[in-house]
Amino acid sequence: MLLKKKIPISYVFGKVKYEISFVLIYATLIGVWDKYFHTINIHIPLSVPMILGTVLSLLLAFKSNQAYDRWWEARIVWGAIVNDSRTLTRQILNFMADPYVSVNVKNFQDRFVNRQIAWCYSLGQSLRNQIPTQQLDKYLEPHEMEFISKHDNVPNALLQLHARDLKNILEEGQINKIQQLALDETLTRLCDSMGKCERIKNTVFPATYSLYIHFSLFVFILLLPFALLETFGLFQVPMIATIALSFFLIEKMAIHLQDPFENKPTDTPMTTITLTIERNLKQMVNDNKIPEKVPADKFYVL
Amino acid sequence: MLLKKKIPISYVFGKVKYEISFVLIYATLIGVWDKYFHTINIHIPLSVPMILGTVLSLLLAFKSNQAYDRWWEARIVWGAIVNDSRTLTRQILNFMADPYVSVNVKNFQDRFVNRQIAWCYSLGQSLRNQIPTQQLDKYLEPHEMEFISKHDNVPNALLQLHARDLKNILEEGQINKIQQLALDETLTRLCDSMGKCERIKNTVFPATYSLYIHFSLFVFILLLPFALLETFGLFQVPMIATIALSFFLIEKMAIHLQDPFENKPTDTPMTTITLTIERNLKQMVNDNKIPEKVPADKFYVL
Amino acid sequence: MLLKKKIPISYVFGKVKYEISFVLIYATLIGVWDKYFHTINIHIPLSVPMILGTVLSLLLAFKSNQAYDRWWEARIVWGAIVNDSRTLTRQILNFMADPYVSVNVKNFQDRFVNRQIAWCYSLGQSLRNQIPTQQLDKYLEPHEMEFISKHDNVPNALLQLHARDLKNILEEGQINKIQQLALDETLTRLCDSMGKCERIKNTVFPATYSLYIHFSLFVFILLLPFALLETFGLFQVPMIATIALSFFLIEKMAIHLQDPFENKPTDTPMTTITLTIERNLKQMVNDNKIPEKVPADKFYVL
Amino acid sequence: MLLKKKIPISYVFGKVKYEISFVLIYATLIGVWDKYFHTINIHIPLSVPMILGTVLSLLLAFKSNQAYDRWWEARIVWGAIVNDSRTLTRQILNFMADPYVSVNVKNFQDRFVNRQIAWCYSLGQSLRNQIPTQQLDKYLEPHEMEFISKHDNVPNALLQLHARDLKNILEEGQINKIQQLALDETLTRLCDSMGKCERIKNTVFPATYSLYIHFSLFVFILLLPFALLETFGLFQVPMIATIALSFFLIEKMAIHLQDPFENKPTDTPMTTITLTIERNLKQMVNDNKIPEKVPADKFYVL
Amino acid sequence: MLLKKKIPISYVFGKVKYEISFVLIYATLIGVWDKYFHTINIHIPLSVPMILGTVLSLLLAFKSNQAYDRWWEARIVWGAIVNDSRTLTRQILNFMADPYVSVNVKNFQDRFVNRQIAWCYSLGQSLRNQIPTQQLDKYLEPHEMEFISKHDNVPNALLQLHARDLKNILEEGQINKIQQLALDETLTRLCDSMGKCERIKNTVFPATYSLYIHFSLFVFILLLPFALLETFGLFQVPMIATIALSFFLIEKMAIHLQDPFENKPTDTPMTTITLTIERNLKQMVNDNKIPEKVPADKFYVL
DSSP states (O other), rough: OOOOSOOOOOHHHHHHHHHHHHHHHHHHHHHHHHHOOOOOOOOOOOOHHHHHHHHHHHHHHHHHHHHHHHHHOOOHHHHHHHHHHHHHHHHHHHSOOSSOOHHHHHHHHHHHHHHHHHHHHHHHHHHHTTTTTGGGGGOOOOHHHHHTTSSSHHHHHHHHHHHHHHHHHHTSSSSSSHHHHHHHHHHHHHHHHHHHHHHHHHOOOOOOHHHHHHHHHHHHHHHHHHHHHHGGGGGHHHHHHHHHHHEEEEEEHHEEEEOOOOOSTSSSOOOHHHHHHHHHHHHHHHOOOOOOOOOOSSSSSO | OOSSSOOOOOHHHTHHHHHHHHHHHHHHHHHHHHHHOOOOOOOOHHHHHHHHHHHHHHHHHHHHHHHHHHHHHHHHHHHHHHHHHHHHHHHHHHHSSOSSHHHHHHHHHHHHHHHHHHHHHHHHHTTSSSSSSTTGGGGGGGGHHHHHTTOOSHHHHHHHHHHHHHHHHTTTTOOOOOHHHHOOOOOHHHHHHHHHHHHHHHHHHHHHHHHHHHHHHHHHHHHHHHHHHHHHHGGGGHHHHHHHHHHHHHHHHHHHHOOOSSSTTTSSHHHHHHHHHHHHHHHTOOOOOOOOOOOOOOOBBB | OOOOSEEEEEEEEHTHHHHHHHHHHHHHHEEEEEEEEOOOOOOOOHHHHHHHHHHHHHHHHHHHHHHHHHHHHHHHHHHHHHHHHHHHHHHHHSSSSSSOOOOOOHHHHHHHHHHHHHHHHHHHHHTTTTTTTGGGTTTOOHHHHHHHHSSSHHHHHHHHHHHHHHHHHHHHSSSSSHHHHHHHHHHHHHHHHHHHHHHHHHHOHHHHHHHHHHHHEEEEHHHHHHHHHHHGGHHHHHHHHHHHHOOOOHHHHHHHHOOOOOSTTOOOOOHHHHHHHHHHHHTTTTSOOOOOOOOSSSSSSS | OOOOOOOHHHHHTTTTTTHHHHHHHHHHHHHHHHHHHHHOOOOOOOOHHHHHHHHHHHHHHHHHHHHHHHHHHHHHHHHHHHHHHHHHHHHHHHSSOOSSHHHHHHHHHHHHHHHHHHHHHHHHHHHSSOOOOTTTTTSSSSHHHHHHOOOOOOOHHHHHHHHHHHHHHHHSSSSSSHHHHHHHHHHHHHHHHHHHHHHHHHHHOHHHHHHHHHHHHHHHHHHHHHHHHHGGGHHHHHHHHHHHHHHHHHHHHHHHHHHHOOOSSTTTHHHHHHHHHHHHHHHHHHHHHOOOOOOOOSSBOO | OOOOOOOOHHHHHHHHHHHHHHHHHHHHHHHHHHHHHOOOOOOOHHHHHHHHHHHHHHHHHHHHHHHHHHHHHHOOOOOOHHHHHHHHHHHHHHOOOOOOOHHHHHHHHHHHHHHHHHHHHHHHHTTTTTTTTTGGGSOOOOHHHHHHHHHHHHHHHHHHHHHHHHHHHTTTTSOOOOHHHHHHHHHHHHHHHHHHHHHHHOOOOOOOHHHHHHHHHHHHHHHHHHHHHHHHHHHHHHHHHHHHHHHHHHHHHHHHOOOOOOOSSSEEEEEHHHHHHHHHHHHHOOOOOOOOOOOOOOOOOO
16 A cells, blocks of 8 residues: 655656657657658647547546455455454454363464464465465464465465364354354355455456557557647647656556555555554453564555 | 456457448548549538537446446356355354264265355356256266256256255254354355346346447447548548547447356356366365366456 | 347337427428528527536436436346245245145145245236236235235235244244244345335436436527537538437436336336246246246337 | 426526526626627637536536435435334234234234334434424323433434333243344344434535535636627527526535435425335234325425 | 534635645746746647646546545444444343343443443544543543553454453343344444444555646646636636636545544544434433533534
């Protein structure tokens, strides 16, 4: 997630440097050719590119809208993961019957909560195409690590371990049947959130649509010099560059927003969110080893 | 689903080849007629087609929006099918009381999970108007194949078999009443997803609306040469072709997006999603015969 | 619901014949008057109607959007009715304890499922202002027919009969308390769907808004000839007719979409959907008298 | 809610009579001044107000959209109140164990259902800033009237009485624990609907936004005469009045839609809806004193 | 939340005073330079800034839309907090078995309800970056104050205390297992609302997008004088100021709406809402110390 402050100019314009260079060279060539050789006779009335410009504006507005919706949905899903992680912890802490505050129950709860933290990390890492089991040994027991190593989908395997634990404590009578239902519903919501992330990650935004916008944008830019040449001469170069810059920047922004799990500065800040979850959950179980907040020293957080 | 890379140009332009040929011939005829016979006196000010162009842009933006929403809803529904298949498997594995890990229970669970995989395949096949029972004998028992062969709606019949199994294990005491409720709710969600797919499949996008947009688009194209003829002469032909191409491509894209279950490259990738479900579910039940991932060697996945 | 094919031209243009006739006569009169009497001195620059045209386009786009949303919501609600009818049947078939497959239980289930089919028919008929009890005697018992005849709201009365039956089988011990909850939740969802249909049926789209759009559209059409007269002379008549046609068609389409329960070709196809429900439900209870699919021999289905 | 027919012209134009009078006087003054004194030299090209006009159109479209959403949400909430009132009645009638159809149970049910009707009336009245307890003595017992008289929020107090009754019949064994859960969930949904109405009632639409649109609209109207004066002379007066009328009417409509609980003709028809609820509920409990439908003899229903 | 009346002009224009001053000086400088030195030869046709103006209008409309959605979602979440606080109180009052209306139960209920009020205050204060425990000692017991002082996330800690209390009364047999489920679901909804507020608070609106709109707006303003100079001379200054004012005001409004928890006049009125909750809840438990409504004597409520 980009932060409000400190976004370097180089980051903003670096995204469109090839496109803008091409436009500058193209517009200059036409301007110079016209000035010194006077052989360009094509002068387009400004209203022709304006028709294309209106259509393009609408298409870009539509695309920005859909891209924003994907980005915002990704954030909503991770917000739900925060909520359900807290709910799961609250339930596991306050449902278990525990006549004398026993070491066994406390150990079980700690292990369960640590596994939930591991679930968040592994989901984030697998969405970013990193090794999903990386650093999970801090939170999991060896036999759990071995279990998940046999699965393609690590977060799904962790949910299964959760469910197996619930089955055990139900059979031991530490939770009742209704409480198992409530806990299972929380697992189901976590499973849904996981699936929603995978959906956003794996669904390509309609590719012909992106193609077509890119194509129209280039036609629009290629026509523009012929419409402005007569009035402005070489002064058209900065104007075309400015207009092109606007359109290219919006297009790029939409492209970044629509894929929020790519390990880029515009990502949903999954690592930061998971750290918050870890801090919250560990305070809830009175764990002392609470990790420090990471200071936001860059122009983005991951 | 179209993939980001490798979309052949022939695919993109093949969609509109008749329309574009017609526009090229039409614009050329008028241009040639005007150049050599000078008998065309109708010159329309550019602002007349511009009014139509603005209306058309808004209508196409609106239609693209609704088409995108249908396509995205279809994808959301299949995402929910992934989630609920995993949830159903997690529940059937971790709800059943099983004092000694018995062969019976394991067999029951395997059969149940295989039936869920069959449900996904049969839903995808019936949405694509293929034989819904095709290849299901890999996952179902003969008596189940016989049962579903009597039903029009195969996925619905499979849900009924699921429910009958749940009734049996409830009566045998292997799940409790509350667990039956939780499992039945998962079946209800699968039933809802199935119905939502059928709704998208069977609901024709308002037909007069599509008709009208097509009609306005042709009026717009037919007027355009008369507006550009005076300024551009024969050079109007490529310009009109370019503008027409933009509009036709958007219209086609909307038409493809709005029907996502037609066995076309723009479909919701139901086969791929079902394969993912099969792999996930079989790993959850420790099945060894996990099918290979299919490599994406085309420009789309089905 | 209009089908994709076979929509007769007369249907499309019949909707706006009065409006278009008026526009043709009006534009011709002005054109002729101007040509032969030369006394019309009012020539409006085209940009004045263009301002109105832009506003109108936005208003029509907005209205189409809301109308489409109502139409789509109506379809979604009927999709939910399909799903919940199947769910109710699945539950009633697989919840009831039935140590020996008894005739009594089978009879009860058949009667219950037939009543659900009757519910769908009566809801559709009452939304279309038809006699809601028409043809229900095929599905209901005489004492049920008598009960519902005392109620204004027939579908609501049928839900009450459902609920009464559930109370009876709970008291007889054929379902347990949790299953009653699950069945009651399905009834609640059906009750919600019914209420949503009534809401769409009974809520008039903001009337001043429709009035205002109609008024602006006429002002726009009345101004248009004065803007085109100078350039086109009598050739303005077909152009104005074409532009007016576009706007009137969109307006009509929105009006039709926004009221989807009026027994018109653009209706939500409630009869067809109910027939599908009947076929599905009867197959689920092994009923032999399954009604035939009705062939779509018109350009619409009801 | 305005009905489709019979909206008097005076109602439509009465909303904007001050604005339109001002515009007429202003435009006439400028026109006359220009005609007889020829001292106005400011002639603005039409494209300057057109920029403002485009922005204004978009802002008004956006505002209409949000206002419509508030109005539609208010209607959806009241639709949900209809549904949940029916559901509550169905549940209270069919959950209560009643070995012999006793007078006590029947009395309890009647009192409960009457209280639900009272809840609907009191909610509607308090949203319209009327006395919330008005006419409730027809439906409530004296001790209930006394209880609610001590509360600011009368509908909330009635829900509490509902909940207390449920507690009593649970303790008396007339409903079981699961049924209390189902009934309590219905109460929770009613509580949510009440809160949603209060949210819409109490949330001011962003005030700076309304202010700004009003301000831009006036700037636009004030500029318009200078743009049209040169071409039209005094004929500009009716044209400006027409254009201003369009914009003012949309603005007013949005203002009315966004506050649907103000005892105005554009309100959500809460009184009519509550009457429908009363009729439905009384038929469900076999009450004979069913109130008559009120004929719609005005151009609106409240 | 800004109220409808009494918004001081200084508040409205104070938001954009630097921007407008800059525009006034810039436009005046160019106007004066042109009038007295006649050395400015750049005259841009008005349609060039119009292209930018159309794109800008669409972008601002899109941004206003997203900002409004964030603001409205924040209000919806706080509306849900009102509803769930009432529901929680209704449940805790009417679920607890209490054969003789005992002092213990009454004390427990009072403490529970006070803690819920404290939860609302602490959530509001922590969202506004104030000390979250401020003034909570009025509602909490000393040992509760001590417990929450150890937590970063105070509202989350309070929910945990709620859950612990529920566990205790379940073990003491004052509520049954099903009622614990219902109460736990209410806690889960409160936990969700809390997480949604944190999501809105912590998610920066796509920063490049805001940057880019700001940049385009400045380019548009910088070009405008050159387009209007020729026609208007120095009279362009007020016109440009007016147009710039419109755009800057919308931009500012969007920026304020999108961050509704910043202790500014445009905030979601969390303090006022919490006061309403406090009054409602205390009346429900018959508490006498009901705080007074705070009169709205400013142009906003917090």
